[in-house]
Amino acid sequence: MSSFLKLYKIPLLFAVISVALYASFGYDLHRSNFAKLLPLYGALFLLAYKLIQITRGNFWVLFGFGIAFRLVFLIAIPNLSQDFYRFIWDGRLLLQGINPYLFTPEMYTEGISGLLSLPRWLNGVEASELIAGMGALNASHFSNYPPVNQLFFAIAALFGKNSILGSVVVLRIIMILADVGVFYFGRKLLKNLNLNPHTIFWYFLNPFIIIELTGNLHFEGVMLFFLVWALYLLFKGKWFWAAVLLGVSVSVKLLPLLFLPLFFNYFLKNKKDFSLRFIPFGMTNLILFYAVCLLTVLVTFLPFLSSEFLQNFSATIALWFQNFEFNASVYYIIRWVGFQTVGWNIIGTVGKIMPLIVMAFLLVLAFFRRNETLPKLMTTMLFGVSFYFLLSTTVHPWYVATPLILCLFTKYRFPVVWSAAVILSYSAYGPDGFKENLWLVATEYIVVIGYAVWEILFFKVEENKFNANKLKL
Structure with a gap:
C-alpha cells in the first residue's frame, strides 16, 4: 500500500482535488453562478488532462478515478438542467399504464380526468414539485423521449417509489453503468482497430461527460x-x-x-x-x-402507436427545429441576416430548410466518401453529426457527447476542444433570467471551428507528404 501511494502520489493528489471540485460542482453550485461554474470546470478539465497524461498505461487506476468521480454525484440533485423532473414524471405515468405521449404535465394542473385518478405517488405535493421543477415550457409540451428512454424512466419510478431523490439515484446508477459500457466496448474497439486504447479516457475522465451525463442525467x-x-x-x-x-x-x-x-x-x-x-x-x-x-x-x-401519438410526437420534435434557439452557430448568423433583410426572426422558415441541407450533406458523404473501413466510417459519422449541430437552432452542451466519442476512433480531436469550450453556453443562465451572451457563443465556435479547420488542413498536408514520399520510393 505504501509503495502504491508513493508511486501514485501525484495522480492521487490530483484525484482528491478533483473529488473536492466535483463535490462543489454537484452540491454547492447554482446554474446562474457562471463566475464560479467557469473556473471550477476549467480546473477539472486541466486536472483530467494531467491525470490522463501522467498516468498513461495504468488502466485500473484511471478507471477507478473515473468511477469515483461519478459516485460523488450519487445523491446530488442535478443543478444545471431541469430535464430530470420530466424523466421522473414520464416514468411514473408509464408505470401506472398511462401513455406519456398523450398527456402534458400542464393537463394535470388543469384537471384532465385521465390524470386525476393517479395513485398517491403522483398526486398532490409531489406532482406539483415535479411540474414546478421541469418549468412551464417543458410542462406545456408532450414528451419527445423515445420508448427505450421511457423504459429507463419507468425503472427509476419503480425503484425510486415516491421519492424524487430515490428516482435520481436510480437514474444516476443507469448513467454510470452506461458509461462503463461505453468504456468497455470503446476500449475493445480501439484495440481491434490498432488504436491507442488509452484514448478512451478522453471520454471516461472528461469532466464534460461526468458532469453532463452522470451529474445532470442526460441520456x-x-x-x-x-x-x-x-x-x-x-x-x-x-x-x-x-x-x-x-x-x-x-x-x-x-x-x-x-x-x-x-x-x-x-x-x-x-x-x-x-x-x-x-x-x-x-x-x-x-x-x-x-x-x-x-x-x-x-x-x-x-405499444404507444396511435394517430394521436404520431401527431403529438412529430409536433414536439418539430419545435426543436422551428421554435427553440440555444447555443447555435451558423443559424445565428442566418438569423441576423434575416433581421437585417426582412426585419423579423426567420426561424420558422430556416428550421424547415436546415434539415434538408443536412440530409443532402449526409447523402453526399454516404455516396462519395469511401467508408470501407470502420475508422473511415466513424470519421464520416463525426463530420456528419458535427455539420448537423453547426446548422442546428439548438445545441445543448450534452449534445457534444456524440462527436466526442466518435472522434476517439479517428485522427481528429476538435470535439475534445468542443467539450471544453461548450461550458461557455451556460453563461446564458444568469441571476436575472435567460439571456445568451452571443460574444461567448461566438468565442466557443471560433475556437472549435478554427481548431477543426487547422486539423483538417494539417492532416491534408501530412497525407500529401506521405503520398509524395511513396512516389519517390
Whole structure:
C-alpha cells in the first residue's frame, strides 16, 4: 500500500482535488453562478488532462478515478438542467399504464380526468414539485423521449417509489453503468482497430461527460453505449445484432438516425461477411441491416402507436427545429441576416430548410466518401453529426457527447476542444433570467471551428507528404 501511494502520489493528489471540485460542482453550485461554474470546470478539465497524461498505461487506476468521480454525484440533485423532473414524471405515468405521449404535465394542473385518478405517488405535493421543477415550457409540451428512454424512466419510478431523490439515484446508477459500457466496448474497439486504447479516457475522465451525463442525467451516454456496442459488433461482422443495437440506440435518442445513410459504402466496399463466409456483405445485407434496424425501432414504438401519438410526437420534435434557439452557430448568423433583410426572426422558415441541407450533406458523404473501413466510417459519422449541430437552432452542451466519442476512433480531436469550450453556453443562465451572451457563443465556435479547420488542413498536408514520399520510393 505504501509503495502504491508513493508511486501514485501525484495522480492521487490530483484525484482528491478533483473529488473536492466535483463535490462543489454537484452540491454547492447554482446554474446562474457562471463566475464560479467557469473556473471550477476549467480546473477539472486541466486536472483530467494531467491525470490522463501522467498516468498513461495504468488502466485500473484511471478507471477507478473515473468511477469515483461519478459516485460523488450519487445523491446530488442535478443543478444545471431541469430535464430530470420530466424523466421522473414520464416514468411514473408509464408505470401506472398511462401513455406519456398523450398527456402534458400542464393537463394535470388543469384537471384532465385521465390524470386525476393517479395513485398517491403522483398526486398532490409531489406532482406539483415535479411540474414546478421541469418549468412551464417543458410542462406545456408532450414528451419527445423515445420508448427505450421511457423504459429507463419507468425503472427509476419503480425503484425510486415516491421519492424524487430515490428516482435520481436510480437514474444516476443507469448513467454510470452506461458509461462503463461505453468504456468497455470503446476500449475493445480501439484495440481491434490498432488504436491507442488509452484514448478512451478522453471520454471516461472528461469532466464534460461526468458532469453532463452522470451529474445532470442526460441520456446521451445510454444512447452511445448501444451505438458503440453496435459499431463493435459491426466490425466483427455481426451486422444483424449491430442493426438491433443501432435500432435500440435510436429508440433512446433519435440522433443515430442521421447515421443510417452513411453505412451504404461500408457494406458495398466490404464484400465478405466475417461471421458468415458464404454470404456477401454487399447490397443484400445492407438492405437487411436497414430493415432490422428500423424494425427494431418500430417494435419499441408499437405499444404507444396511435394517430394521436404520431401527431403529438412529430409536433414536439418539430419545435426543436422551428421554435427553440440555444447555443447555435451558423443559424445565428442566418438569423441576423434575416433581421437585417426582412426585419423579423426567420426561424420558422430556416428550421424547415436546415434539415434538408443536412440530409443532402449526409447523402453526399454516404455516396462519395469511401467508408470501407470502420475508422473511415466513424470519421464520416463525426463530420456528419458535427455539420448537423453547426446548422442546428439548438445545441445543448450534452449534445457534444456524440462527436466526442466518435472522434476517439479517428485522427481528429476538435470535439475534445468542443467539450471544453461548450461550458461557455451556460453563461446564458444568469441571476436575472435567460439571456445568451452571443460574444461567448461566438468565442466557443471560433475556437472549435478554427481548431477543426487547422486539423483538417494539417492532416491534408501530412497525407500529401506521405503520398509524395511513396512516389519517390
